[in-house]
Amino acid sequence: MTRRIVVEINGRPHEAEVEGRLLLSDFIRHTAGLHGTHVGCEQGVCGACTVQLEGAPVRSCLLLAVQADGRSLRTVESLAPAGAEGLHPIQAAFQETHALQCGFCTPGFLMTVDAFLREQPEPSTAEIREALAGNLCRCTGYKAIIEAVELAAERLRRP
Amino acid sequence: MKPAAFAYDDPRELDEALTLLAREDEDVKVLAGGQSLVPLLNFRLARPDRLVDLNRVEQLGYLRREGDVLRIGALARHADLERSAEVAGGWPLLAQAACFVGHPQIRARGTVCGSVAHADPAAELPVALAALDARFHVRSVRGSRVLSADELFLGYFTTALEPDELLVEIEVPAPPAGSGSAFVEHARTHGDFALAGAAAIAAGAEARMALLAAGPVPVRARAAEALLASGASFAEAADAAVAELGLAGEDADWRRALLRELVLRALEEAGA
Numbered sequence: 001m002t003r004r005i006v007v008e009i010n011g012r013p014h015e016a017e018v019e020g021r022l023l024l025s026d027f028i029r030h031t032a033g034l035h036g037t038h039v040g041c042e043q044g045v046c047g048a049c050t051v052q053l054e055g056a057p058v059r060s061c062l063l064l065a066v067q068a069d070g071r072s073l074r075t076v077e078s079l080a081p082a083g084a085e086g087l088h089p090i091q092a093a094f095q096e097t098h099a100l101q102c103g104f105c106t107p108g109f110l111m112t113v114d115a116f117l118r119e120q121p122e123p124s125t126a127e128i129r130e131a132l133a134g135n136l137c138r139c140t141g142y143k144a145i146i147e148a149v150e151l152a153a154e155r156l157r158r159p
Numbered sequence: 160m161k162p163a164a165f166a167y168d169d170p171r172e173l174d175e176a177l178t179l180l181a182r183e184d185e186d187v188k189v190l191a192g193g194q195s196l197v198p199l200l201n202f203r204l205a206r207p208d209r210l211v212d213l214n215r216v217e218q219l220g221y222l223r224r225e226g227d228v229l230r231i232g233a234l235a236r237h238a239d240l241e242r243s244a245e246v247a248g249g250w251p252l253l254a255q256a257a258c259f260v261g262h263p264q265i266r267a268r269g270t271v272c273g274s275v276a277h278a279d280p281a282a283e284l285p286v287a288l289a290a291l292d293a294r295f296h297v298r299s300v301r302g303s304r305v306l307s308a309d310e311l312f313l314g315y316f317t318t319a320l321e322p323d324e325l326l327v328e329i330e331v332p333a334p335p336a337g338s339g340s341a342f343v344e345h346a347r348t349h350g351d352f353a354l355a356g357a358a359a360i361a362a363g364a365e366a367r368m369a370l371l372a373a374g375p376v377p378v379r380a381r382a383a384e385a386l387l388a389s390g391a392s393f394a395e396a397a398d399a400a401v402a403e404l405g406l407a408g409e410d411a412d413w414r415r416a417l418l419r420e421l422v423l424r425a426l427e428e429a430g431a
Contacts, residue, residue, distance in 0.1 A: 001164075001166055001167070020167030020210070021162040021164055021165060021200075023161065023162075023201070026161070042160060042161075042201050043198040043201055043202065044194060044197070044265065047262070047264060050264055053267075056267040056268075057264045057267055058264055058267050059194075059264050059265070061201070062193050062197040062198065062268065063193065063197070063268070064190075064197075066169070066212075067193075067214060112263070112264065131263055133263070133349050133350045134261065134263055134350065135262075
């Protein structure tokens, strides 16, 4: 049983005929062809597949593609779109503070942090740690990621 | 893994959802936040014939105060509890408990009613709602009924909800005037399911307590509440709260010790 859906991703409509059981993470990667969103555990634990649904950070492996029909999504590709000059301030901060090594978890962190800093532009370290708690990184030990968020928050306050 | 195939409906109206739930020829599951159900689908531990997705039933997406009660609609999410000024002012225990639910991404999607209907004894909100004497409004095509926590929670992941019934609203009476509240828990890692926890509401000698992961359902410590009312200390009440529990197995001793400490801390924090 399939259904025709239209999902707006990063401002562009993506239309497809999908099965009810198709996960949103698979729709983003395989149907829309946006491979920046990574799929780690597929059980809602690792946070690698985090995207923003109507601005809120959500795990795309715990949503069905049909649930996003008519809704608007943002993925990591929206941060520094093709043609834009340089990286997004959050991405630049991650690069400068060495907040990534293998980079597999990074798109999920970036989308979590982007939503978080919009809601809390002046976060304490404790608030940053709480905001990042749903994203796992097996390389960095998190210290550099927390520094990246602090740096990005500072720069976004004073662009 | 990927879910097995299922039929999918996303009705716009509550009546339509209830009609779909009443189908007797199929195993029908309700999908709301999906933060517990979708992992089960992905593992194929759940293989329903049909999913009824409530997310487009707009009439269920509310969290509002009406006089002395808070009404939590079936689509109100954990993040709504965390951010509501109404909840922070009148029902702080719910916001205190919601902070412990999973992570920000989980709280952005997961629903309060979904957590209750899932009935995991290690879930925070059912425990907080038990302490608050919440009333659970259930609807089906056959009619409606209202249940207390004691009537609703029957066992591990088991409630009194019939297959055709939907938990449409949780009604939470205001806690006693001037009361303080606290929610405490212990988990091995941040955001993981708690090994034990306690919720307390205290106003002088009047207190209510509920325990998390202390049995197959949220446990209301009524004997301990009665002791407090007759002048016992918080420490004596904490002793009584765990003495009531039928904990068994080789981890019963440390579980009892942990729960006692958490009850004591919750009482002290709520009563401070």
